[in-house]
Amino acid sequence: xxxxxxxxxxxxxxxxxxxxxxxxxxxxxxxxxxxxxxxxxxxxxxxxxxxxxxxxxxxxxxxxxxxxxxxxxxxxxxxxxxxxxxxxxxxxxxxxxxxxxxxxxxxxxxxxxxxxxxxxxxxxxxxxxxxxxxxxxxxxxxxxxxxxxxxxxxxxxxxxxxxxxxxxxxxxxxxxxxxxxxxxxxxxxxxxxxxxxxxxxxxxxxxxxxxxxxxxxxxxxxxxxxxxxxxxxxxxxxxxxxxxxxxxxxxxxxxxxxxxxxxxxxxxxxxxxxxxxxxxxxxxxxxxxxxxxxxxxxxxxxxxxxxxxxxxxxxxxxxxxxxxxxxxxxxxxxxxxxxxxxxxxxxxxxxxxxxxxxxxxxxxxxxxxxxxxxxxxxxxxxxxxxxxxxxxxxxxxxxxxxxxxxxxxxxxxxxxxxxxxxxxxxxxxxxxxxxxxxxxxxxxxxxxxxxxxxxxxxxxxxxxxxxxxxxxxxxxxx
Numbered sequence: 001x002x003x004x005x006x007x008x009x010x011x012x013x014x015x016x017x018x019x020x021x022x023x024x025x026x027x028x029x030x031x032x033x034x035x036x037x038x039x040x041x042x043x044x045x046x047x048x049x050x051x052x053x054x055x056x057x058x059x060x061x062x063x064x065x066x067x068x069x070x071x072x073x074x075x076x077x078x079x080x081x082x083x084x085x086x087x088x089x090x091x092x093x094x095x096x097x098x099x100x101x102x103x104x105x106x107x108x109x110x111x112x113x114x115x116x117x118x119x120x121x122x123x124x125x126x127x128x129x130x131x132x133x134x135x136x137x138x139x140x141x142x143x144x145x146x147x148x149x150x151x152x153x154x155x156x157x158x159x160x161x162x163x164x165x166x167x168x169x170x171x172x173x174x175x176x177x178x179x180x181x182x183x184x185x186x187x188x189x190x191x192x193x194x195x196x197x198x199x200x201x202x203x204x205x206x207x208x209x210x211x212x213x214x215x216x217x218x219x220x221x222x223x224x225x226x227x228x229x230x231x232x233x234x235x236x237x238x239x240x241x242x243x244x245x246x247x248x249x250x251x252x253x254x255x256x257x258x259x260x261x262x263x264x265x266x267x268x269x270x271x272x273x274x275x276x277x278x279x280x281x282x283x284x285x286x287x288x289x290x291x292x293x294x295x296x297x298x299x300x301x302x303x304x305x306x307x308x309x310x311x312x313x314x315x316x317x318x319x320x321x322x323x324x325x326x327x328x329x330x331x332x333x334x335x336x337x338x339x340x341x342x343x344x345x346x347x348x349x350x351x352x353x354x355x356x357x358x359x360x361x362x363x364x365x366x367x368x369x370x371x372x373x374x375x376x377x378x379x380x381x382x383x384x385x386x387x388x389x390x391x392x393x394x395x396x397x398x399x400x401x402x403x404x405x406x407x408x409x410x411x412x413x414x415x416x417x418x419x420x421x422x423x424x425x426x427x428x429x430x431x432x433x434x435x436x437x438x439x440x441x442x443x444x445x446x447x448x449x450x451x452x453x454x455x456x457x458x459x460x461x462x463x464x465x466x467x468x469x470x471x472x473x474x475x476x477x478x
Contacts, residue, residue: 008077011069015438017062021445055446062442063435070434076163078172080180081137083156083419092153095191095417102134102157110182118178120170131167132179133160177422184418191417193231193406197223198399202392209280210273210384211367214265217391221257224399225250231406235413240405249405253398260394264387269367272374273384281371284364291357291364298354305347 082105086095094100104110111125120128136154161175197220205216231238232246239245267273274280 008073011066011073014062014066014069018438018441018445021442022448055443058446059439059443063439066438067435075170075172076168077161078176079158079160080176081156081158081421082180082183083421084417085155085419086417087413089155090153102136104187105134105157105159105183106132106179107183110179110186113182113186114175114178117182118174120167120175120178123166127164127166128175131161131164131175133162134158135160173422177420180420184420188417193410195227195403195406197227198403200392200396200399205388205392209275210268211265211280213388214261214268217264217388217395218257218261221253221261221395221398224395224402225253225257227406228253228402231402231409235409238405238409238412240408244401244405246405246409249398249402256394256398260387260391264384264391267387268384269370271376271380271384272370272372273376273381274371274374277371277374281368284368284371288361288364288368291360295354295357295361298350298357302347302350302354305343305350309343309347 084100088095088097089100092100106129108125111128114120115123115125115128135158137156137158159176159180161172161179163170163172167175200220205213208216228246228250232250235246
C-alpha cells in the first residue's frame with residue numbers, strides 16, 4: 001500500500017502547486033525594494049507577454065504531469081460498488097435465507113476465477129487479496145440519519161484495490177471489474193433458481209417396463225409441482241401474461257397427474273401389459289417379499305408397544321396430573337405428555353406403516369395375477385403407447401410454462417441478484433474538467449509570479465539605491 005500512498009502524495013502536491021506559486025508571487029510582490037521607477041500594471045503585463053513561451057511551457061508541463069499522475073493513481077487504486085438486488089439482502093441474508101458474508105466477495109474461488117479471466121499471470125490469491133478490501137456502503141452516506149441503537153444492514157459494498165509491489169503493473173480498473181464480475185457470476189450460479197427439474201428427460205421412461213413408466217412419469221410430474229409450489233411461496237401475487245399463477249398451474253398439474261396417470265396405470269393393469277413379463281413378475285414378487293418382511297416387523301412393533309402400554313399405564317398415569325395456572329391465573333390440573341403417550345404415538349406409526357405395506361402387497365399381487373394371465377393384443381399396446389405419448393406432450397407443455405413463468409417472475413423481482421456500479425464512464429470527464437480548472441489556476445499563478453518578480457534592471461537600481469542610502473548615512477555620521 002506504500003506505493004499508492006506515495007503516488008497520492010505526489011498528485012496532491014501537483015494539485016497544490018498553483019496555490020504555492022500564488023504564495024510565492026505574494027512574497028515577491030511585497031519584498032520588491034523601493035525602486036526609482038515604479039512598475040505599472042501594463043509594464044508587468046508586458047513582462048508576461050515577453051516570457052509567454054515560458055508561461056505556456058509551464059502550463060503544458062503542469063497539465064501533462066497532473067494527467068500522468070491521475071492516470072497512474074487510477075491504475076494503482078480503484079474501486080467498484082457491488083449492490084445486492086433481492087428482497088432478503090436488506091436483512092443481511094442470501095437468496096436462500098442464509099447469512100451473507102462479505103468475505104465471499106474476495107473468496108479464494110472468486111479470486112481464482114478473476115485471475116484467470118483477467119489474465120493476471122501467476123499471482124497467488126493471497127497476494128491479490130492483500131490488495132483488496134470490502135467496505136459496507138451506508139445508504140445516503142448520512143451517519144446521523146441512524147440512531148445509535150438502530151441496526152443497519154448494508155445492501156451495497158465498495159470493493160477497493162490498492163496496488164502492492166507485486167501488482168504494480170496491473171490496471172486497477174481491470175482488477176476490481178474482474179473480481180466483481182467473478183463474484184457476481186458465482187453468486188448467481190449458487191443462488192439462482194434451479195430449473196433442472198423442468199428439463200424433462202424421457203430416456204428412462206422409454207427404457208422401462210409399462211408399470212415403471214407410470215412411476216417415473218409420476219415422479220417427474222411431482223417434481224414440477226414441487227417447483228411451482230416453491231415459486232408460489234415467494235410470489236403468491238404473481239400473475240403471468242395469460243392470467244396463470246404458480247398455485248393454479250400447480251393445481252392443474254396435480255389434477256392431471258391424479259386423473260391421467262391413474263387412468264394409464266389402470267389400463268396397463270387391466271390389460272396386463274409388460275415389455276418383459278418374466279422380469280416384471282420376478283421384480284414384483286421380490287418387492288412383495290421385502291414388503292411382507294416390513295409388514296411383519298411393524299406388526300411385531302405394534303404388538304410390543306401395546307403390551308408395554310398395558311403394563312405401565314396405571315403406574316405412570318398417577319404422576320401426570322400437576323397443578324398449574326392458566327392465562328387468567330386460575331389453578332387447574334395439567335396433564336403432561338409422558339412415556340405412555342410416546343408409546344401410543346409409536347404404536348400408531350407402526351400400525352400405519354403395516355397398513356401401507358399390506359396395501360402395497362395387495363396391489364402387487366393384483367398386478368402379478370394380471371400379468372400372469374395377460375392376453376393383450378398389439379392394439380392394446382398401441383393404445384397404451386399413445387396414452388404415454390400424450391402424457392409426455394402435456395408434461396412438457398406444463399414444464400415449459402412453469403419455466404417461462406419462473407424466468408419472468410425472477411426478472412421482475414430478483415434480476416441478476418447483483419448490480420455492479422463503476423465510475424469508469426465518468427472518469428475521463430472528471431479528468432478533463434480538473435485539467436481545465438487546475439491548468440487555468442496554474443496559468444494564473446505563473447502569470448502572477450512573472451508579474452510580481454522584479455526585473456533584472458530594477459534589481460540593479462534597487463541595489464544602487466540601497467548603496468547610495470548607505471553612503472549618505474556614512475557621510476552624515478562623519
